[in-house]
Amino acid sequence: MIAVTTMKIEFEVNGKAVSADVEARTTLADCLRYDIGLTGTHVGCEHGVCGACTVIVNGAAARSCLMLAVQADGEKVTTVEGLSNDEALTPLQASFRKHHALQCGFCTPGMITTAHALLTHEPNADEERVRDVLSGNLCRCTGYISIVEAVLDARVAYGSKGE
Amino acid sequence: MKLAPIRYAAPATMDEAIALLGSCDAKVMSGGQSLMPIMAFRLATPELIVDLKKIPGLDQIVIDDQGVRLGAKVRWCDIESDGRLAQANPLLAEAIKHVAHYQIRNRGTVGGSVAHADPASEMPAIAACCEAVISVIGSKGARKIKAVDFFISALQTSLEADEVITEVLLPAWPAGRRWGFQEFARRRGDFALAGIAAFYDLDGQGCAANAHIAVFGASDRQHRLPGAEAALNGRPVTPETIAAAASAASAEVDPPSDIHAPGEYRRALVETLTERALAHAAK
Numbered sequence: 001m002i003a004v005t006t007m008k009i010e011f012e013v014n015g016k017a018v019s020a021d022v023e024a025r026t027t028l029a030d031c032l033r034y035d036i037g038l039t040g041t042h043v044g045c046e047h048g049v050c051g052a053c054t055v056i057v058n059g060a061a062a063r064s065c066l067m068l069a070v071q072a073d074g075e076k077v078t079t080v081e082g083l084s085n086d087e088a089l090t091p092l093q094a095s096f097r098k099h100h101a102l103q104c105g106f107c108t109p110g111m112i113t114t115a116h117a118l119l120t121h122e123p124n125a126d127e128e129r130v131r132d133v134l135s136g137n138l139c140r141c142t143g144y145i146s147i148v149e150a151v152l153d154a155r156v157a158y159g160s161k162g163e
Numbered sequence: 164m165k166l167a168p169i170r171y172a173a174p175a176t177m178d179e180a181i182a183l184l185g186s187c188d189a190k191v192m193s194g195g196q197s198l199m200p201i202m203a204f205r206l207a208t209p210e211l212i213v214d215l216k217k218i219p220g221l222d223q224i225v226i227d228d229q230g231v232r233l234g235a236k237v238r239w240c241d242i243e244s245d246g247r248l249a250q251a252n253p254l255l256a257e258a259i260k261h262v263a264h265y266q267i268r269n270r271g272t273v274g275g276s277v278a279h280a281d282p283a284s285e286m287p288a289i290a291a292c293c294e295a296v297i298s299v300i301g302s303k304g305a306r307k308i309k310a311v312d313f314f315i316s317a318l319q320t321s322l323e324a325d326e327v328i329t330e331v332l333l334p335a336w337p338a339g340r341r342w343g344f345q346e347f348a349r350r351r352g353d354f355a356l357a358g359i360a361a362f363y364d365l366d367g368q369g370c371a372a373n374a375h376i377a378v379f380g381a382s383d384r385q386h387r388l389p390g391a392e393a394a395l396n397g398r399p400v401t402p403e404t405i406a407a408a409a410s411a412a413s414a415e416v417d418p419p420s421d422i423h424a425p426g427e428y429r430r431a432l433v434e435t436l437t438e439r440a441l442a443h444a445a446k
């Protein structure tokens with residue numbers, strides 16, 4: 001096994017095969033932004049406390065500033081761009097809009113990816129669970145209430161049976 | 164900050180990992196949820212990262228008559244979703260609910276937390292409280308280290324640079340054991356300002372026996388509180404006994420002041436949290 005300083009990585013982003021030559025020290029967040037060109041993933045704190053950089057790796061929400069890009073080799077990554085389409089707002093986006101769950105929008109990619117991962121696994125998550133999960137995502141604008149309401153309201157679209 | 168330049172290896176076997184660790188200033192990477200922030204702050208600038216991701220067999224939770232064996236790569240989310248633990252070690256199951264946030268819980272691991280030895284972290288508190296045995300392997304072979312000999316000081320353990328943790332064994336949990344876990348953090352998932360993990364058994368007379376009370380977040384490492392344990396052992400667990408144990412606990416810690424809280428405040432927390440943990444246990 002050879003230790004490398006740079007590496008060609010091949011992985012899947014939003015359903016498409018991609019590859020990049022990265023330095024070993026490059027975070028997944030920076031790789032997505034600079035090498036793959038997907039700037040929807042935001043980098044707030046760069047040390048794991050704000051949640052803005054959240055992406056979904058093999059189905060599980062993860063902080064892309066706390067992963068090396070080389071660790072994503074062979075994995076499936078979904079970014080906020082993968083959770084939208086050109087035709088219409090997705091139910092989660094529509095719910096964020098309806099509830100005014102964003103102002104400046106800096107935290108929004110992390111909120112959307114985290115909420116999508118949560119509701120995919122737990123469509124019946126209650127308010128306490130939603131608050132618990134979003135506790136790792138900082139928002140400096142909204143005061144959170146509207147974000148929690150937007151996530152709760154989007155549950156039906158993920159198959160929630162309602163409360 | 165961006166990380167300083169590193170080299171990266173993801174060996175497929177433990178032998179290769181150990182050889183790489185001995186070859187230069189290298190660090191093991193498990194979940195990366197503590198190592199990445201430390202490298203981003205450039206508090207650590209290792210030459211080489213040895214990722215455990217491809218090494219098989221470290222991600223199992225085994226429950227047998229010896230107790231609960233947590234493989235080093237078992238993640239917080241694995242513990243959370245393992246329903247057997249509510250019986251096999253309810254103290255562990257409760258404590259791990261308090262570790263970090265959703266995204267971090269999907270990657271952070273038992274071995275990483277124990278090796279990192281943050282004085283405010285939950286897993287080392289459970290290891291200290293339950294007298295865990297930590298299995299490690301390195302160039303000189305495998306050894307087992309008792310928790311009491313493992314945690315030395317803040318971020319310091321008795322691990323050698325080329326040693327890798329493979330497993331943490333929490334000894335068997337008898338039915339009927341009473342337990343309580345309490346911590347105080349400003350925000351759910353943040354590191355605790357102080358916390359208490361406690362259990363005791365009941366003897367034939369209904370008195371407490373075998374009391375184990377461990378503190379975290381209030382000193383340089385996770386450790387048991389022998390004075391508080393002695394205040395409990397051999398006595399019926401009444402509100403008076405609990406108050407005596409709680410006051411003994413606060414007298415046994417000398418918490419440092421830092422930007423998060425003054426030492427006096429943490430000492431007061433230790434008393435209150437001990438009282439609450441034991442009240443939960445006695446219920």
Ligand SMILES: Cc1cc2nc3c(=O)[nH]c(=O)nc-3n(C[C@H](O)[C@H](O)[C@H](O)COP(=O)(O)OP(=O)(O)OC[C@H]3O[C@@H](n4cnc5c(N)ncnc54)[C@H](O)[C@@H]3O)c2cc1C
Nearest residue numbers: 048191193194195196197198263271272274275278284328
């Ligand atoms: C915002 C934030 C909040 C957090 N809150 C909490 C909290 O409330 N409570 C808590 O306990 N933790 C918390 N954490 C830390 C988190 O739980 C980490 O996942 C955990 O402490 C380390 O596990 P890891 O697998 O990520 O280790 P890594 O980051 O991979 O490694 C940590 C250290 O352990 C060493 N190491 C890793 N695995 C091994 C092994 N098998 N053998 C030998 N050495 C090894 C590494 O070399 C490194 O020095 C938080 C982290 C963040 C970013």
Ligand code: FES
Nearest residue numbers: 044045046051065
């Ligand atoms: S940028 Fe990753 S958590 Fe803040």
Ligand code: FES
Nearest residue numbers: 103105139140141
């Ligand atoms: S909308 Fe501005 S940080 Fe959340």
